[in-house]
Amino acid sequence: xxEMLKHDFLRHALGAAIIAGASLSFIGVYVILRRIxxxxxxxxxxxxxxxxxxxxxxxxxxxxxxxxxxxGAFSFVIMPQQERTISRESLLGAxxxxxxxxxxxxxxxxxxxxxxISSLLFGDLLAVGHGDMELLAAACLLxxxxxxxxxxxxxxxxxxxxxxxxxxxxxxxVNLLFYLSLGALIGACIRAIxxxxxxxxxxxxxxxxxxxxxxxxFVFIIAIAIASISAILGLWLSFAYDLPAGPAVVAVCGGLxxxxxxxxxxxxxxxx
Amino acid sequence: xxxxxxxxxSAILGYGxxxxxxNVTMQLSEGEFWGFVGPNGSGKxxxxxxxxxxxxxxxxxxxxxxxxxxxxxxxxxALDDLLPLTSLEIVLLGRIRKGGFLHRFSAEDFDRAFRAMxxxxxxxxxxxxxxxxxxxxKQRVLLARALVTEPNLLLLxxxxxxxxxxxxxxxxxxxxxxxxxxxxxxxxVTHLLSLAANSATHLALFQDGLVIAGEISExxxxxxxxxxxxxxxxxxxxxxxxxxxxxxxx
Numbered sequence: 001x002x003e004m005l006k007h008d009f010l011r012h013a014l015g016a017a018i019i020a021g022a023s024l025s026f027i028g029v030y031v032i033l034r035r036i037x038x039x040x041x042x043x044x045x046x047x048x049x050x051x052x053x054x055x056x057x058x059x060x061x062x063x064x065x066x067x068x069x070x071x072g073a074f075s076f077v078i079m080p081q082q083e084r085t086i087s088r089e090s091l092l093g094a095x096x097x098x099x100x101x102x103x104x105x106x107x108x109x110x111x112x113x114x115x116x117i118s119s120l121l122f123g124d125l126l127a128v129g130h131g132d133m134e135l136l137a138a139a140c141l142l143x144x145x146x147x148x149x150x151x152x153x154x155x156x157x158x159x160x161x162x163x164x165x166x167x168x169x170x171x172x173x174v175n176l177l178f179y180l181s182l183g184a185l186i187g188a189c190i191r192a193i194x195x196x197x198x199x200x201x202x203x204x205x206x207x208x209x210x211x212x213x214x215x216x217x218f219v220f221i222i223a224i225a226i227a228s229i230s231a232i233l234g235l236w237l238s239f240a241y242d243l244p245a246g247p248a249v250v251a252v253c254g255g256l257x258x259x260x261x262x263x264x265x266x267x268x269x270x271x272x
Numbered sequence: 273x274x275x276x277x278x279x280x281x282s283a284i285l286g287y288g289x290x291x292x293x294x295n296v297t298m299q300l301s302e303g304e305f306w307g308f309v310g311p312n313g314s315g316k317x318x319x320x321x322x323x324x325x326x327x328x329x330x331x332x333x334x335x336x337x338x339x340x341x342x343x344x345x346x347x348x349x350a351l352d353d354l355l356p357l358t359s360l361e362i363v364l365l366g367r368i369r370k371g372g373f374l375h376r377f378s379a380e381d382f383d384r385a386f387r388a389m390x391x392x393x394x395x396x397x398x399x400x401x402x403x404x405x406x407x408x409x410k411q412r413v414l415l416a417r418a419l420v421t422e423p424n425l426l427l428l429x430x431x432x433x434x435x436x437x438x439x440x441x442x443x444x445x446x447x448x449x450x451x452x453x454x455x456x457x458x459x460x461v462t463h464l465l466s467l468a469a470n471s472a473t474h475l476a477l478f479q480d481g482l483v484i485a486g487e488i489s490e491x492x493x494x495x496x497x498x499x500x501x502x503x504x505x506x507x508x509x510x511x512x513x514x515x516x517x518x519x520x521x522x
Contacts, residue, residue, distance in 0.1 A: 033354060153372025156365050160351060163365065166324055166344040167421060169372040214401055216356050 001232075004239045012133045013125040014235050017249060019133070020189040021227030023140035024198060025205035027147065027182055029219050032206045033158050039076060040202040042092045043183055045099035046072040047190035047198070048120040052106030062135070066187035072099075073183030077176050103195075122246025123194030125235070132192065139188035143181045150177060155216065193246060200250040201227050208260035226256050274302025277340055277425060277457060278323065282332035285315070285322050291330070291481065292318045298476060298485035302424070305451050306459040307468025307488075310478025316461045319476075319483070320344075320427050323459070343423030343456075347430045348410040353403040359413045360398040363389060366420035381420075388416040392446060408439035415446070419454075426450065428460040432467065444471050465497075469507070469514040492516070 004010050031040045047065040054064025072095065079088055103120050128136075147154065153174045156164035161171040189198050205226040209219035234249030278300045285293040293315040300306065308316045321327050322334060324344060343366070351362075366388075367381040389395045392412040397405060402413060411431055418426055431447070432440040448471060451458050462468055468475055469492055476485040477500050484491065484500055491497070497505035497516065504519040 033352070035352075035354075150373050152365075152368050152375045155357075156368055156372050158352075159355060159357065159362065159365060160346055162321070162324065162326065162346055162350070163344050163417070164368075164372070165326055166342050167366060167368050168370075169368060174372070210354070210356060213356055215358060216361070219356055 001236050004236055008130075009126055009128075010235065010239060012128045012130060013245060014232065015133045016128040016136055016192045017125055017231035017235060017245075018228050019137050019140050020193050020198075021201045021205070021231045021249075021253075022224045023144055023185055024189060024201035025209075025223040025227035026144060026220055027185055028202035028206040029209060029216075029223055030154060030158065030178065031182070031202050032210060037203055038089060038092045038096070039179075040182070040186075041199050042096040042099065043069050043072050043076075043186045044190065044195040044198040044202075045096050045103065047186050048103040048195040049099040049106065050187070051120060051191055052103040052110070055112060056106045056110040061191045062188070065190040066184065068099075069183040069187035069190070070180060073179040077179045118244070119194060121194050121196040122244060122250075123190070123192050123197055125192060125245040125249075128192050136188055136192060140185065143185045143188075146177065146181050150174065154178060193249075197246045197250055200253050201230075204250075204253045204257040205230070208257045211261050211264045222260075226253065226260070230256060274304070274457075276301050276337045278337065279335045280319075280322075280329075280332070281335065283322065283329035283334060284331040285318050285327060285329055287318075287327070293478075293483060294481045296332070296483045298483065300425070300457060300459070302457055303455060304457050305448075305471060305473045306457075306476060307465075307472035307474070308459060308461045308476045308478065309463065309465050309468045311463055314478035315481065315483070316463075316478050317429055319478075320429055320459070320461060323425075323427060340425050341421055341423045343418030343421045343426045345411075345414045345418045345426065345428040345431055347433055348407060348414055349434075351402065351410070351414075355403065357402050358399050359389070359394065359402050359405065359409075359416075360385060362402050362413055363398075363417045363420055366417040384420050384422075385416070388419040389413075391419060391450075392416045407435050408443065411435065411439075411443055412446075415443075415450075419450070423456060425457045425459070428458070430461050430463070432462065432464075440467070447471065465516040466514065469516055 031037060047069045050064040050068025051061050054061045079091065104117065107117050107120060153169050156169045157171050157174045165171060186198055205223035208226045209222035212222055213219040230249055230253035234252040235245055237243055238245040238248040276299060280296050280298050283296040284291060285296065296319065308319065310316050322329065324342060363385045364377055364381060367377060367385065368375055386395060389398055392415050394409060394412045394416065397409060402410065405413065432443050435443065447458060447460065450456055472488055474486065475488050475491045476483050477491065479500055492507060494505055494507055506517055506519040508515045
């Protein structure tokens with residue numbers, strides 16, 4: 001494994017995967033607790049569409065992803081809460097399908113198209129430079145700090161928005177901050193690790209955390225640990241066995257989550 | 273009668289284009305114990321949400337006459353079992369200040385949370401996960417969370433819904449104790465008129481979008497109730513316990 005660290009591009013890839021994985025799994029805990037997994041999937045695909053459009057128009061990929069995801073997050077916040085004829089979930093499904101289709105269409109139409117189709121889903125970890133990694137680290141740090149500052153507001157709104165209102169926590173502002181920070185984080189990570197890996201980090205490590213932890217703090221700790229281990233092991237497997245980096249990271253993350261669930265089941269079964 | 277807390281004047285309440293309550297006029301004063309009684313969907317929770325400031329009257333007004341600290345107790349099903357929080361962590365949410373931003377719980381916050389849990393008899397459950405508690409224990413945790421806000425008005429939405437009889441009785445006794453010892457004005461929502469009849473000093477009867485409010489002595493009689501519900505209603509007293517029921521035609 002140490003052999004891997006001798007290469008600059010692999011050190012950057014490892015740094016980017018750990019930073020993105022730890023930040024996404026941290027915020028992913030809220031995504032699971034709010035039961036908005038589909039929002040995460042739709043925003044990740046919107047990010048991919050933003051990258052595709054940036055490729056087509058020759059703009060910055062990071063800017064393309066960030067604008068698309070933040071626009072999506074903002075639209076979700078202002079979407080009417082009352083479901084009359086169409087549920088919010090169906091609108092999210094429509095956004096997911098259209099974003100996936102447009103992402104592929106934009107890339108296919110762009111002059112450098114074909115080579116980037118797989119990077120939309122799995123990113124381009126091995127192409128992350130030192131500057132990219134620093135930018136990613138700064139964006140993730142900023143978003144995680146915002147979440148630490150607003151920790152009690154986020155928890156209060158997830159637990160019971162009506163009670164939160166009665167103690168002065170405004171649900172609408174907290175939701176706006178949450179969705180914009182989620183959008184900004186996905187936008188910052190999408191180019192490096194791609195839509196599928198973003199979605200995997202948002203969902204799999206928090207599931208493992210929720211299966212094992214009896215308190216919220218430990219859910220965060222377990223989720224971040226699983227995401228970081230997945231990034232390290234996944235990249236090592238990719239290096240050692242010449243596998244694509246993104247799918248290897250997702251496979252390890254899925255394997256660790258499955259292992260966590262299986263051990264929990266066995267422990268429960270033994271002590272029942 | 274205590275000092276006036278809030279006046280609701282000819283308020284029309286609803287969601288979007290839908291009107292739920294018409295022309296609500298009532299006053300809540302210090303030291304009163306209100307039962308908001310009516311069938312499901314009759315607008316009881318809508319009025320509670322209006323008192324919490326979550327919905328504004330479409331017409332008329334709600335006037336607060338003094339600074340009121342509201343403690344809110346939701347139905348215990350309102351909390352998702354997915355949440356990995358201990359009872360203490362749930363209760364501490366009542367101590368959040370500054371809108372939840374940059375807030376860190378102090379030793380005093382913990383002290384008050386433990387005292388509130390002691391007051392409702394669940395201090396030994398502080399470190400247990402909320403989702404592993406029984407229905408009655410969960411209701412007590414939510415009551416403790418409302419009490420740590422040091423309220424002078426306690427709003428409870430169906431606090432005994434789905435509880436067995438002994439637990440329902442214990443919760444109602446606890447509310448009476450909080451009402452008398454803590455000098456807290458209580459508003460509790462229920463669809464059981466008998467439950468309100470034995471605890472409340474005032475009733476608000478919700479029927480067909482209207483609210484008939486007043487002292488229990490004015491409203492808890494067969495003529496008023498029969499006229500309100502348009503069915504023959506009987507009020508019996510068994511060993512000092514009032515029972516309200518629809519009269520059999522025979």
